[in-house]
Amino acid sequence: MAENLNNYKLVDKLAKLTPYDPIEGRFDIRLDANESFFNLDADVKAEVLEKIGQIPFNRYPDPYAKGAVKAFADLYGLDEKYVTAGNGSDELISIITSCFLNAQSNIVTLAPDFSMYAFYGSLYEQKCHAFGKNDDLTVNVDEFIKFCKDKDADMVIFSNPCNPTSCGIEKDEVRKIIEALDCLVVLDEAYMDFWDQSLLDEIEKYDNLIILKTCSKAFGLASIRMGFAVAGEKITTALKAAKSPYNTDTISQVVTETVLRHKEMLYENVNTIIENKNYLLIKAIALRDKYHCFETVYPSKTNFIFIKTEKAQDIFEKLMKKSIAVRKFTGYLRITAGNASENEKLLFCLEQIISEY
Numbered sequence: 093m094a095e096n097l098n099n100y101k102l103v104d105k106l107a108k109l110t111p112y113d114p115i116e117g118r119f120d121i122r123l124d125a126n127e128s129f130f131n132l133d134a135d136v137k138a139e140v141l142e143k144i145g146q147i148p149f150n151r152y153p154d155p156y157a158k159g160a161v162k163a164f165a166d167l168y169g170l171d172e173k174y175v176t177a178g179n180g181s182d183e184l185i186s187i188i189t190s191c192f193l194n195a196q197s198n199i200v201t202l203a204p205d206f207s208m209y210a211f212y213g214s215l216y217e218q219k220c221h222a223f224g225k226n227d228d229l230t231v232n233v234d235e236f237i238k239f240c241k242d243k244d245a246d247m248v249i250f251s252n253p254c255n256p257t258s259c260g261i262e263k264d265e266v267r268k269i270i271e272a273l274d275c276l277v278v279l280d281e282a283y284m285d286f287w288d289q290s291l292l293d294e295i296e297k298y299d300n301l302i303i304l305k306t307c308s309k310a311f312g313l314a315s316i317r318m319g320f321a322v323a324g325e326k327i328t329t330a331l332k333a334a335k336s337p338y339n340t341d342t343i344s345q346v347v348t349e350t351v352l353r354h355k356e357m358l359y360e361n362v363n364t365i366i367e368n369k370n371y372l373l374i375k376a377i378a379l380r381d382k383y384h385c386f387e388t389v390y391p392s393k394t395n396f397i398f399i400k401t402e403k404a405q406d407i408f409e410k411l412m413k414k415s416i417a418v419r420k421f422t423g424y425l426r427i428t429a430g431n432a433s434e435n436e437k438l439l440f441c442l443e444q445i446i447s448e449y
């Protein structure tokens with residue numbers, strides 16, 4: 093080893109960080125990341141490849157991803173002037189948190205909720221306050237609003253329906269939150285394609301609202317990085333000014349535009365995913381009743397189910413040994429709906445494991 097000539101020190105907030113580490117290794121069945129189980133079908137893939145073949149690879153991408161944005165806006169019946177493309181919605185969360193707030197600003201989120209909200213908040217030296225959900229993982233909205241005001245929130249951010257709980261807040265309750273607060277409200281609708289309580293078509297009504305969408309879940313495009321922020325013109329202009337100029341690459345733009353034009357395929361796939369999720373949910377509830385190992389199976393509005401069990405760690409490890417990856421939290425399991433054979437294999441292994449307790 094060469095001698096260390098400098099003595100460079102990382103700032104504290106970085107010294108304590110460890111890189112994001114999704115489950116390592118190869119598994120026969122991946123039900124840990126809430127991806128779609130549909131890969132692109134052969135026709136659409138051929139179309140995508142053909143379009144990629146026409147890309148001028150020596151040129152920078154369109155800074156506003158206009159083709160992808162137009163396809164996204166058409167899919168939801170939105171005006172494209174309200175839409176900003178991001179390198180995954182993750183990048184959009186990062187831009188919003190760093191640029192729309194100051195260091196020491198107050199962020200309010202829910203607990204449990206998507207961990208990236210607090211992650212970026214701490215990276216940008218903000219104060220993150222989490223409002224605890226009820227035992228059944230519902231949210232007392234009036235208390236939540238009070239909490240936001242007490243904490244002098246500069247930004248409120250949560251997912252609906254929620255990752256990881258799979259539960260949802262009805263839209264009149266969400267409206268109540270937006271209308272009661274003057275601060276920025278970021279509503280992450282990553283999973284709203286699996287439920288019917290979206291506020292996307294009300295975006296014009298609110299000048300303090302950003303709705304986030306992603307191509308990684310319902311649309312089966314987790315391999316590319318593409319997410320969208322939908323907001324009124326004031327916020328959208330600021331977002332486009334604050335993002336890095338070439339934040340989404342041409343390949344991702346082309347893939348997104350091509351795939352999002354296949355509306356019927358997307359709707360069909362989403363319906364099948366919901367059916368498979370419902371099947372998984374019903375079977376998990378039956379396992380709960382039969383073995384009393386699952387304390388609660390939550391009512392899912394997403395493409396995954398969420399289970400409360402003291403055996404979470406043990407079940408997680410035993411499933412891994414059978415080459416099935418699910419997501420484990422302390423005392424909970426989150427399992428993404430797979431295709432029919434993946435779900436059968438999972439349910440068979442789950443029953444085998446919990447019948448031995």
Ligand SMILES: *Cc1c(COP(=O)(O)O)cnc(C)c1O
Nearest residue numbers: 180181182251255282306308319
């Ligand atoms: C998966 C997920 C995202 C991230 O989406 P990307 O577009 O892949 O960055 C954002 N929010 C929630 C709640 C998610 O579960």
